[in-house]
Amino acid sequence: MEWIFLLDKTIIAFIAFSITLLIATYSTYAERKIAAFLQDRVGPDRAGPFGMFQPLADAGKFFFKEEIIPATSNKFLFIIGPGIAMTTALMTSVVIPWGGTLEIGDRLVSLQVSDLNIGVLYVFGVVSLGVYGIMIGGWASNNKFSLLGAIRASSQMISYELGMGLSLISLIMLTGTLSMSEIVEQQHGFWADGYFSWYFFKQPIGFLIFIVCAFAECNRTPFDLAECEAELVGGYHTEYSSMKLGFYMFAEYINMFISSAFMASLYFGGYNFPFMDDLGLSQNWITIIGVIVFFLKIFAFIFFFMWIRWTIPRFRYDQLMRLGWQVMMPAALLHIFATGAVILFNQH
Amino acid sequence: MQEQSIFGEEHVMQDERQLNTLNLGPTHPSTHGVFQNVLQMDGEIIVSSEPTIGYIHRAFEKLAERRPYYQVTPITDRLNYCSSPINNIGWHMTVEKLLQVETPKRVDYMRVIIMELARIADHLVCNMVLGVDSGALTGFTYMFQERERIYDMYEELCGARLTTNIGRIGGFERDFTPGFRKKLEEFLAGFPKRFDEFDRLLTRNRIFMDRIKGVGPISAERAISYSFAGPNLRAAGVDYDVRVMNPYSSYQDFDFMVPIGTAGDTFDRFAVRQSEIRESLKIINQAYSNLPEGNFFADCPEFYLPKKQDVYNSMEALIWHFKIVMGEVDMPAGEIYHAVEGANGELGYYLISDGGRQPYRLHFRRPCFIYYQAYAEMIKGQMLSDAIMTMSSMNVIAGELDA
Numbered sequence: 001m002e003w004i005f006l007l008d009k010t011i012i013a014f015i016a017f018s019i020t021l022l023i024a025t026y027s028t029y030a031e032r033k034i035a036a037f038l039q040d041r042v043g044p045d046r047a048g049p050f051g052m053f054q055p056l057a058d059a060g061k062f063f064f065k066e067e068i069i070p071a072t073s074n075k076f077l078f079i080i081g082p083g084i085a086m087t088t089a090l091m092t093s094v095v096i097p098w099g100g101t102l103e104i105g106d107r108l109v110s111l112q113v114s115d116l117n118i119g120v121l122y123v124f125g126v127v128s129l130g131v132y133g134i135m136i137g138g139w140a141s142n143n144k145f146s147l148l149g150a151i152r153a154s155s156q157m158i159s160y161e162l163g164m165g166l167s168l169i170s171l172i173m174l175t176g177t178l179s180m181s182e183i184v185e186q187q188h189g190f191w192a193d194g195y196f197s198w199y200f201f202k203q204p205i206g207f208l209i210f211i212v213c214a215f216a217e218c219n220r221t222p223f224d225l226a227e228c229e230a231e232l233v234g235g236y237h238t239e240y241s242s243m244k245l246g247f248y249m250f251a252e253y254i255n256m257f258i259s260s261a262f263m264a265s266l267y268f269g270g271y272n273f274p275f276m277d278d279l280g281l282s283q284n285w286i287t288i289i290g291v292i293v294f295f296l297k298i299f300a301f302i303f304f305f306m307w308i309r310w311t312i313p314r315f316r317y318d319q320l321m322r323l324g325w326q327v328m329m330p331a332a333l334l335h336i337f338a339t340g341a342v343i344l345f346n347q348h
Numbered sequence: 349m350q351e352q353s354i355f356g357e358e359h360v361m362q363d364e365r366q367l368n369t370l371n372l373g374p375t376h377p378s379t380h381g382v383f384q385n386v387l388q389m390d391g392e393i394i395v396s397s398e399p400t401i402g403y404i405h406r407a408f409e410k411l412a413e414r415r416p417y418y419q420v421t422p423i424t425d426r427l428n429y430c431s432s433p434i435n436n437i438g439w440h441m442t443v444e445k446l447l448q449v450e451t452p453k454r455v456d457y458m459r460v461i462i463m464e465l466a467r468i469a470d471h472l473v474c475n476m477v478l479g480v481d482s483g484a485l486t487g488f489t490y491m492f493q494e495r496e497r498i499y500d501m502y503e504e505l506c507g508a509r510l511t512t513n514i515g516r517i518g519g520f521e522r523d524f525t526p527g528f529r530k531k532l533e534e535f536l537a538g539f540p541k542r543f544d545e546f547d548r549l550l551t552r553n554r555i556f557m558d559r560i561k562g563v564g565p566i567s568a569e570r571a572i573s574y575s576f577a578g579p580n581l582r583a584a585g586v587d588y589d590v591r592v593m594n595p596y597s598s599y600q601d602f603d604f605m606v607p608i609g610t611a612g613d614t615f616d617r618f619a620v621r622q623s624e625i626r627e628s629l630k631i632i633n634q635a636y637s638n639l640p641e642g643n644f645f646a647d648c649p650e651f652y653l654p655k656k657q658d659v660y661n662s663m664e665a666l667i668w669h670f671k672i673v674m675g676e677v678d679m680p681a682g683e684i685y686h687a688v689e690g691a692n693g694e695l696g697y698y699l700i701s702d703g704g705r706q707p708y709r710l711h712f713r714r715p716c717f718i719y720y721q722a723y724a725e726m727i728k729g730q731m732l733s734d735a736i737m738t739m740s741s742m743n744v745i746a747g748e749l750d751a
Contacts, residue, residue, distance in 0.1 A: 039486050039490070
């Protein structure tokens with residue numbers, strides 16, 4: 001029994017890992033195509049049908065490019081920076097419940113690599129490690145533009161983590177658990193006890209704060225000050241070339257994918273979909289449809305990320321800080337109090 | 349050890365914090381050309397800056413002294429390359445002024461149409477690049493299509509797109525072709541709607557407005573003492589426009605407004621340019637619908653090439669053709685200043701002729717050269733991001749700065 005459990009988990013971990021990489025790869029393609037769509041252009045269309053092989057060509061190009069390490073850089077940190085960014089980005093996918101349970105023979109297989117009872121906390125811990133990759137990379141380059149980018153990135157990520165964490169506290173006050181799979185299970189179906197079961201409908205303001213902070217955490221426009229090409233050339237990765245640059249870009253897309261998955265799980269019911277109990281399908285079918293639905297939700301969020309990126313400009317550094325500390329933080333705190341008041345009111 | 353910046357200014361503040369010296373340029377993605385700025389930064393705030401002028405000096409004025417008059421036109425192309433037709437036509441008018449040639453009304457109106465198209469293209473580039481520098485690339489790709497339409501029209505008329513070398517001394521090399529007319533009519537019909545879309549995309553965006561309001565301001569007094577002109581001066585609240593103050597090329601025939609701002613900040617410069625695009629459209633509409641009949645060139649045999657047919661059949665035309673092509677036309681001696689309202693300010697040509705075949709001395713009054721001197725003052729105490737926005741909104745073009 002023990003070995004088969006390990007085998008299950010290995011397979012799921014492997015699949016989750018490859019899917020994360022695959023989606024991150026194809027997010028670059030999607031980004032270009034969506035940008036082209038929004039900007040009235042064609043976008044990549046040379047490599048393969050509709051340019052489908054563009055990401056592969058890009059990856060190949062990254063590998064074959066000359067690797068330049070600046071002579072004045074701290075070589076060890078310079079090399080380790082992108083590694084940290086990539087590793088932390090990949091680590092978060094462990095606790096995401098990709099689907100319900102599958103019945104294989106007489107065993108129940110959960111489509112989650114590890115059901116940590118502190119799943120949400122774990123994600124936070126790993127995400128806050130992610131800033132080290134950017135900070136170390138920017139500092140080790142020994143370039144003033146990189147340094148400015150790294151400073152911006154680290155202060156931005158630390159500031160917005162507060163708002164993000166506080167907005168989640170009010171969610172956890174409702175769920176009563178930090179386990180991702182339990183939070184998703186609580187949102188079973190779409191309608192329960194005379195109200196929507198998805199947490200988005202219970203905490204729309206909390207979700208709003210969360211998604212703004214998620215944009216900031218992923219360094220996406222309007223919060224992409226860390227790499228704003230207009231001022232800082234390339235920001236923290238100005239000096240990077242070859243696959244190290246690829247790692248930073250990959251890490252960004254993986255982060256985007258993971259935060260989409262996180263938002264879909266926490267606020268939009270994860271793999272749950274409306275009328276899932278009324279279809280009269282077997283457990284396995286519901287799980288399979290659930291996985292598809294979950295990915296559709298993720299893709300919708302990724303599209304939203306890209307839509308925003310190609311629509312609005314970016315903040316200035318002081319405006320960003322003001323928004324983080326003077327709007328997001330107090331709003332999240334007030335939201336905690338309001339949630340507490342509502343919970344108390346319902347109890348009595 | 350105390351380091352000193354290359355400009356001798358001390359590098360350390362009173363509370364012993366070191367300032368960061370940042371080289372913004374000469375190769376930086378948002379300087380739009382080769383500019384060098386040595387900034388002293390306190391974190392993100394610019395304490396002082398030292399712009400370098402003359403980084404890509406190309407000695408245009410000196411080059412012009414060794415060329416026959418008609419060959420100076422391609423040099424003017426490379427001043428403000430976003431609106432070369434204005435530079436070309438301005439030069440043509442300067443030479444005509446020296447020759448005292450009267451141009452037919454039709455030539456004036458055609459020139460007005462071309463110059464206003466160039467102004468639209470230039471202002472569009474400036475404002476959409478302002479968007480790009482703040483991170484909004486989408487408006488740029490939308491409006492670039494409109495600029496392409498304008499360039500298609502140049503191409504229809506003179507065969508070139510960017511460095512147009514459009515027109516001749518004395519008029520135009522050919523009349524408006526049917527293709528040009530068709531493209532112009534399509535442009536006039538479709539552009540306002542698409543421009544409004546672009547306008548809404550930026551002006552109704554809170555982030556963009558926050559980024560440009562109160563950024564890089566300059567007072568009207570300071571602007572005048574720097575001898576600013578054009579949209580940047582009008583943004584500071586001075587209603588000076590060469591087209592109105594000293595009309596050339598029949599600008600007095602047209603009814604248009606001169607938009608002015610109040611604060612002289614990036615927002616005002618942006619808004620003035622947006623309104624000027626609308627005014628330019630009005631002018632083009634008036635000029636095109638009232639386009640007079642007549643010749644598309646003046647009676648100016650010294651510079652206007654005779655028809656090829658005449659060159660083959662008449663002695664006089666053959667002689668003129670030879671003299672023009674070989675640059676053997678003697679000019680009257682004189683001293684001329686002619687100014688046109690260039691897309692980003694008063695573009696002046698100060699020409700001294702000693703009666704020879706080449707200009708004795710030629711000086712271009714390049715508006716960017718003047719703006720860039722005020723740049724250090726305008727960005728002092730602002731943030732790095734503001735410096736970028738200020739530079740974009742002033743539309744400083746390297747080709748014009750270092751002629």
